[in-house]
Amino acid sequence: MLVHTLFRFLAALSVAVVTSASPSVLKLRQSIAPPRNWIDLGRAPSTHVIPLRIALPQHRFLELEQHLVEISDPFHERYGDHLSKEEVEALIAPHATSVDAVHEWLTGHGIQQESCDRSSAGDWITVHVPVAQAENMLGTEFRLWKHTQDGDVLIRTTEYSLPAHLDDHVELIQPTTAFHRAKGQRTSLHFSPTPATALSPSSDAMITVPGSGVTVNATCNATITVSCLKQLYNADRYVPQATKKNAIGLTGYLEQFANFEDLQKFYADQVPNAVNTSFDVVLINGGLNSQNISQAGDEADLDVQFGFGISSPTPGRYYSTGGRPKFTPDANTPTDTNEPYSNWLDFILAQKNIPQTISTSYGDDEQTVPKDLARRVCNGFAALGARGTSLLFSSGDGGVGDGNADPASQTCFTNDGKNQTKFLPGFPASCP
Structure with a gap:
């Protein structure tokens, strides 16, 4: 009788051990405090479809980073020895074991491989699932969150979990805890209902920029033009030499x-030699290209006119990226997402030929981006750098602070529930 009882005890213990190591046991992966300026509106609709982007570990990223450091250093013997698309993908591709583990987990939730979208290197897998299914997969509860200032509504959670056996195979899943949004860095723009009088440069009126030795036309004290910017950077006499090989890209969100x-009017006023030239438009993730004059964007026009005006006659390319559908809590909206940089990176890294320089004038407070997601986005920029592309991101218009040019509107408080007073770096400008 004692032996029989002991046997039953050991059998029960064995089952308990197996159960505790079972893939169905979830382990908390990330938990955040409710973000500032967002209020909880209640449970998200269970049938609403959301895209889950699953990041698989880039096991050779440190090698890619070393390549980037060497080929970007003018004093290194490998300077300018850029990697090909295929070489970069080999360095950021996940292990086959990670791919198999993730697909096995997805299959267990009824998601077949053919319904998954994969990035060019295979390091991201995207699935579209109803909220109820996402909650079951991640052991969480999705809520509706509304921004108190602009009224934007997102479906997000403040924590999520994954099976413990996926620890080494999944870096992160978003959008879950990411509340960041792309914002135009243009708070210093001012518009007048009446056309401004153009100030023509005068060759006999020059001033010196204090502390630099650079001389510019005196009219640059009153208005900024393409000519002024070229003078400030001592590039007003430079003529691009490789316009058949080089290109410049600008991103729009x-x-x-x-x-x-609008561009032709700008060229006629400031860059006469560029009149009747234009730029290519590339649509990404549902991006649009409305040429209705009433829908012209001030941020987009500013970027294109000065970006392509300065670089003319180098060919220009404008990337219009979608991914911010207007979401109404009581509407049957098919998807809800706001991952502009990730969507753009998926597209651009899959291209064989990309511009040598790409500039972006959008960003958000760094603290609104979970660290693991920020790291992966920065890694994507590094992959572009290894292929020879220089990436420029605006750092904001307000200087040190929270990116708001109006001191009365600055709110330099942490987003962790403690409301500590700190400077708020901008993202992605803070990428290493």
Whole structure:
């Protein structure tokens, strides 16, 4: 009788041990405090479809980073020895074991491989699932969150879990705890209902920029033009030499459209040699290209006019990236997402030929981006750098602070529930 009882005890213990190591046991992966300026509106609709982006470990990223350091250093013997698309993908591709583990987990939730979207290197897998299914997969509860200032509504959670056996195979899943949004860095723009009088440069009126030795036309004290910017950087006499090989790219988000007609008026006023030239438009993730003059975006026009005006006659390319559908809690909206940089990176890294320089004038407070997601986005920029592309990101218009040019509107408080007073770096400008 004692032996029989002991046997039953050991059998029960064995089952308990197996159960505790079972893939169905979830382990908390991330938990955050409710973010500042967002209020909870209640449970998200269970049938609402959300895209889950699953990041698999880039096991050779440190090698890619070393390549980037060497080929970017003018004093290194490998300077300019850029990697190919295939070489970069080999360095950021996940192990086959990670791919198999993730697909096995997805299959267990009824998601077959053919319904998954994969990045070019295979390091991201995207699935579209109803909220109820996402909650079951991640052991969490998705809520509706509304921004108190602009009214944007997102479906997010403040924590999520994964099976413990996926620890080494999944870096992160978003959008879950990421509340960041791309914002145009243009708070110093001012518009007048009446056209401004152009100030023509005068060759006999020059001033010296204090502390630099650079001389510019005196009119640059009153208005900024393409000519002024070229003078400030001592590039006013430079003529691009490789316009058949080089290109410059500009990115647009938030339904911002660059208008061809506006550009021609700008060129006629400031860059006469560029009149009747234009730029290519590339649509990404549902991006649009409305040429309705009333829908022209001030951010998009500003970027295109000065970016392509300065670089002319180098060919220009404008990337219009979607991914911010207007979401109404009581509407049957098919998807809800706001991952502009990730969507753009998926596209651009899959291209064989990309511009040598790409500039972006959008960003958000760094603290609104979970560290693991920020790291992966920065890694994507590093992969572009290893292929020879220089990436420029605006750092904001307000100087040190929270990126708001109006001191009365600055709110330099942490987003962790403690409301500590700290400077708030901008993202992605803070990428290493």
